[in-house]
Amino acid sequence: MNTHTDVAPRPIDFDPAARLAGVLVGFDGSTQSMLALHYAAVAARHSSRALTVVTAFGATAQIETARSSTTDRSGSDHALEAAKIVLNDARRYLRSHPGPVAYRAERGDPSGVLANLSAEAELVVVGARGRGGFLGRIMGSVSSALPAHAHCPTIVVPRHYQIAAPEAQGRSASPGSGPRPVLVGVDGSQHSRIAALHAAQFAQDQHAPLHLLLVLPSLEGWLDWYPELDAPDQGFIDRRRVQLEDFLHTEATWVRKHYPGLSVTCSVRPGDPAAQLSRSTREALLTVVGTRGRAGLSGALLGSVSRSVLLQATGPVMVVPELHDARLRDQPGPLR
Missing domain, CATH: 3.40.50.12370 (Rossmann fold)
Known part of the structure; x- marks a missing residue:
């Protein structure tokens, strides 16, 4: 598809009340996505929004988790099961999160999954480049695909981001002090x-x-x-x-x-x-x-x-x- 046209795109309709996914975060179990998860949880808490954690699975999905040795399942079932294991890691991290959290395993490429789901969100949060991180894969394949195609603002959390001591203790402080x-x-x-x-x-x-x-x-x-x-x-x-x-x-x-x-x-x-x-x-x-x-x-x-x-x-x-x-x-x- 040729995206280089001479016609400026129309502004995207944006009604926060209709964006029920709230803060959407891409999670794949990597260190980068864990930082993004923390950042998204804090942003959701401080804005009183729902939090939606999504992981993508499919033939090319690079989910950082131990693979099951079961051989009698199809590749698709195996990928879905691995995605659920990854989401369990997110559940454990967010066990003290005070607001509503939804967990979704979606079939497809991470950039496409997040871009599509961004139409349901007020904000998308992803980890930056780095092995396994959502943006790392996006920047390496379709240059800046998510920020360019998202239907809402996107926050990119860099690999340099560090959780400050007060945040690490309570996991509820603002991202920054x-x-x-x-x-x-x-x-x-x-x-x-x-x-x-x-x-x-x-x-x-x-x-x-x-x-x-x-x-x-x-x-x-x-x-x-x-x-x-x-x-x-x-x-x-x-x-x-x-x-x-x-x-x-x-x-x-x-x-x-x-x-x-x-x-x-x-x-x-x-x-x-x-x-x-x-x-x-x-x-x-x-x-x-x-x-x-x-x-x-x-x-x-x-x-x-x-x-x-x-x-x-x-x-x-x-x-x-x-x-x-x-x-x-x-x-x-x-x-x-």
């Missing part, structure tokens, strides 16, 4: 505003502040390609930065209107957007990006910035697809 913010990359596009709203919701659930970051790309690269252009003086750059800061304050005011009790700050930083956002993942509670930004091609399901952030992140990253959101009716004017 202290005043670390939820950081969202914005660029004035409608899509980035959808990402900002979902970032704000996550920040509110976690009792964390929200920070809006707009990255002002360097002009040096442009001057290399267009030497006939006069290099702008520092005064021009400073004036543009002030304009963008004013614009960001307007964006922050709009977000506060929809999340009145939320602490929202903002900043403009010069540099490469992918590098700046990737760097932010070291300190942020969560870094949030849209699948595509202002410069994104309509046929590109996952833009270069969001793809680079996913590959370079050292902290959790949320990728937000273009969702239908009635709150955009009162959004500020476009960035100029």
Whole structure:
């Protein structure tokens, strides 16, 4: 199927009340998926959502569990039985989880299973690259398949993620501690505003502040390609930065209107957007990006910035697809 068209995809209908799977997490028994399971359970608890744990099985499924030596079963029955064993590991880990949990074993490729089930979820959580991890297999086969094709936001938990001591003891604390913010990359596009709203919701659930970051790309690269252009003086750059800061304050005011009790700050930083956002993942509670930004091609399901952030992140990253959101009716004017 050719996914590179000139027609921008329509926004995905997104009614949280109809997304009964709540927080959906891919689990295959690997260390990476165990981190994702923990992260998803905490997110579900703090947002009062249901938690759905899913493992995929089939001819190519790589489930990390001891295989039964029974030879009188079909391969399909054997794979299903192995999937149930994997889900039992998740049940044991979540035995103290206070909210509702559903466990599902689904036939098919992990990326396809999770993408399909994401239409029933408010949020999907997966482990990052690494042997056996859900995203590790997805990134290796269909580049960034899940974040690009999901019908809801996707959080990718990196292999560097560590469960802090308070969380490890109670398994109920927030994924992160202290005043670390939820950081969202914005660029004035409608899509980035959808990402900002979902970032704000996550920040509110976690009792964390929200920070809006707009990255002002360097002009040096442009001057290399267009030497006939006069290099702008520092005064021009400073004036543009002030304009963008004013614009960001307007964006922050709009977000506060929809999340009145939320602490929202903002900043403009010069540099490469992918590098700046990737760097932010070291300190942020969560870094949030849209699948595509202002410069994104309509046929590109996952833009270069969001793809680079996913590959370079050292902290959790949320990728937000273009969702239908009635709150955009009162959004500020476009960035100029």
